[in-house]
Amino acid sequence: xxxxxxxxxxxxxxxNAIESLDPPTLAQDTFARIVARRxxxxxVPLPTADASFALSIQIARRVAGTLAALAAxxxxxxxxxxxxxxxxxxxxxxxxxxxxxxxxxCGAYPVTRDSSTLRHLMVSxxxxxxxxxxxxxxxxxxxxxxxxxxxGTYTYGSLTIxxxxxxxxxxxxxxxxxxxxxxxxxxxxxxxxxxxxxxxSVDSLTVSARDLTPLHWASWYPTQKPIGVMxxxxxxxxVNIVLAGRFDTxxxxxxxxxxxxxxxxWTIALAVxxxxxxxxxxxTLGIALPIHPHxxxxxxxxxxxxxxRVIARENITVEAGSFDCWKLQVGAPNDQSFMWVSTANxxxxxxxxxxHFDDTEFEDRVDLQRIDPAI
Amino acid sequence: MxxxxxxxxxxxxxxxxxxxGGSNEALATLFQVHSALVxxxxxxxxxxxxxxxxxxxxxxxxxPEALAAYGxxxxxxxxxxxxxxxxxLIRLRSTRRxxxxxxxxxxxxxxxxPDGTIDRLAIIAAMxxxxxxxxxxxxxxxxxxxxxxxxxxxxxxxxxxxxxxLYRARRKLRALLEER
Numbered sequence: 001x002x003x004x005x006x007x008x009x010x011x012x013x014x015x016n017a018i019e020s021l022d023p024p025t026l027a028q029d030t031f032a033r034i035v036a037r038r039x040x041x042x043x044v045p046l047p048t049a050d051a052s053f054a055l056s057i058q059i060a061r062r063v064a065g066t067l068a069a070l071a072a073x074x075x076x077x078x079x080x081x082x083x084x085x086x087x088x089x090x091x092x093x094x095x096x097x098x099x100x101x102x103x104x105x106c107g108a109y110p111v112t113r114d115s116s117t118l119r120h121l122m123v124s125x126x127x128x129x130x131x132x133x134x135x136x137x138x139x140x141x142x143x144x145x146x147x148x149x150x151x152g153t154y155t156y157g158s159l160t161i162x163x164x165x166x167x168x169x170x171x172x173x174x175x176x177x178x179x180x181x182x183x184x185x186x187x188x189x190x191x192x193x194x195x196x197x198x199x200x201s202v203d204s205l206t207v208s209a210r211d212l213t214p215l216h217w218a219s220w221y222p223t224q225k226p227i228g229v230m231x232x233x234x235x236x237x238x239v240n241i242v243l244a245g246r247f248d249t250x251x252x253x254x255x256x257x258x259x260x261x262x263x264x265x266w267t268i269a270l271a272v273x274x275x276x277x278x279x280x281x282x283x284t285l286g287i288a289l290p291i292h293p294h295x296x297x298x299x300x301x302x303x304x305x306x307x308x309r310v311i312a313r314e315n316i317t318v319e320a321g322s323f324d325c326w327k328l329q330v331g332a333p334n335d336q337s338f339m340w341v342s343t344a345n346x347x348x349x350x351x352x353x354x355x356h357f358d359d360t361e362f363e364d365r366v367d368l369q370r371i372d373p374a375i
Numbered sequence: 376m377x378x379x380x381x382x383x384x385x386x387x388x389x390x391x392x393x394x395x396g397g398s399n400e401a402l403a404t405l406f407q408v409h410s411a412l413v414x415x416x417x418x419x420x421x422x423x424x425x426x427x428x429x430x431x432x433x434x435x436x437x438x439p440e441a442l443a444a445y446g447x448x449x450x451x452x453x454x455x456x457x458x459x460x461x462x463x464l465i466r467l468r469s470t471r472r473x474x475x476x477x478x479x480x481x482x483x484x485x486x487x488x489p490d491g492t493i494d495r496l497a498i499i500a501a502m503x504x505x506x507x508x509x510x511x512x513x514x515x516x517x518x519x520x521x522x523x524x525x526x527x528x529x530x531x532x533x534x535x536x537x538x539x540x541l542y543r544a545r546r547k548l549r550a551l552l553e554e555r
Contacts, residue, residue: 014548015517017498023418023427030428031406034435035399044437047461048444163533359532 142283144212144274148346153372161363175269273346277326282309320368395442420463501551513544
């Protein structure tokens with residue numbers, strides 16, 4: 001076949017050539033093998049819907065992964081409601097809620113005294129690796145200055161823009177920060193109320209006002225009867241958790257305590273405002289992710305390291321007002337994740353991350369909507 | 376519609392119903408009639424005899440259960456072709472054989488023909504050297520005849536992205552074939 005000069009003719013020539021490309025003949029026994037596979041019970045779910053539908057499923061699975069902790073809590077609540085008698089429980093307790101090999105390994109970890117019930121709640125708040133002691137968290141102490149943190153109530157609204165076309169608006173998160181003491185030590189108390197994971201709880205984190213070391217964490221579940229309360233003391237490298245209400249149990253697990261390394265969800269409110277940001281500053285935060293064993297295989301890790309670098313100074317306007325900000329690069333230089341932090345008041349004004357899944361682009365944006373008292 | 380066509384359609388509908396109900400005989404007939412189409416589409420997309428045969432097997436192993444989704448809407452062979460394309464795309468994504476294909480293309484690189492002609496081996500090599508993203512759009516549009524809108528829906532990309540990929544695929548193919 002001669003290659004024609006004209007573009008369309010060339011494409012046609014290639015098309016004709018490809019159309020004439022017949023595959024090697026199928027093996028004679030192909031259909032016999034198909035029948036044999038079916039006889040053995042093999043079933044192949046075929047993709048009968050377009051990929052956009054499959055993508056929706058993929059996105060739904062990611063959301064489901066995030067909400068898996070809620071499912072675990074609900075499953076546990078239902079199980080505890082109808083839990084067997086003590087004698088029966090002694091036979092069945094260990095495996096009642098074992099969900100995966102990762103989960104089972106977690107249950108076998110000697111320091112985690114409760115093998116099933118509390119562990120599911122612990123992973124919601126602190127990450128499965130921390131809860132199980134299965135993974136050593138990277139050590140990355142940073143310098144923080146908690147005196148920069150301004151007491152007040154900060155409301156953050158978030159939205160996701162898909163391919164620059166479709167915008168999903170999410171429910172806002174509210175952080176209320178006040179000065180306090182904990183066992184006689186000056187502390188900062190942050191209370192979070194928002195859609196994170198369940199929206200059936202209000203949780204709080206108390207940190208040292210001196211170096212931002214986590215001291216105490218509490219969560220309140222007003223939808224339970226009796227109302228459930230879980231609280232945790234961070235003490236000398238361990239977290240000791242007590243759960244009261246419908247549940248009634250305690251546990252402890254190793255949790256290396258470092259200034260600024262806070263559980264997931266507290267970075268914007270407490271860690272970033274305490275950073276000594278200045279032109280050229282950079283540092284790395286460690287964050288525990290609330291990953292349930294069901295979601296573990298999708299996420300692949302339970303600790304996130306957040307590398308931050310001041311790259312510019314910009315004035316930006318959000319619903320809460322206009323602010324002179326440090327612009328931070330989050331992650332590697334090529335990552336498309338940025339944060340804007342007020343130069344005068346240190347709170348996060350905006351956070352923006354762009355993700356790519358195949359050819360679909362998602363932009364996640366978190367904006368400061370309101371501050372009380374207003375600044 | 377000609378009588379022969381109507382009879383053929385009715386016969387196919389009956390076969391589909393029986394295969395859906397678990398009849399191996401009906402499935403065998405569908406295999407005889409349509410396996411060549413499935414095999415050819417799978418081979419053009421994967422450029423691998425092994426993968427193409429695996430896809431044929433997977434499609435026909437899963438077909439009886441998948442027929443419920445067909446529901447008699449439109450031509451059966453068009454539906455089956457789409458299912459095959461999607462199955463091949465999943466396989467291409469999961470096996471990530473782009474590098475292997477490029478390596479194979481390198482091995483298959485043949486010296487240019489002085490008379491300016493292209494042969495079967497050259498086409499396979501050039502197609503293999505394309506990234507799977509480009510090759511899939513090229514095959515679906517230029518060979519299988521799908522529109523950019525249809526390709527967009529199958530690949531979860533915008534129609535414009537499909538057009539851009541087609542342009543890039545054609546340009547790269549031209550460069551690859553002119554090298555020879």
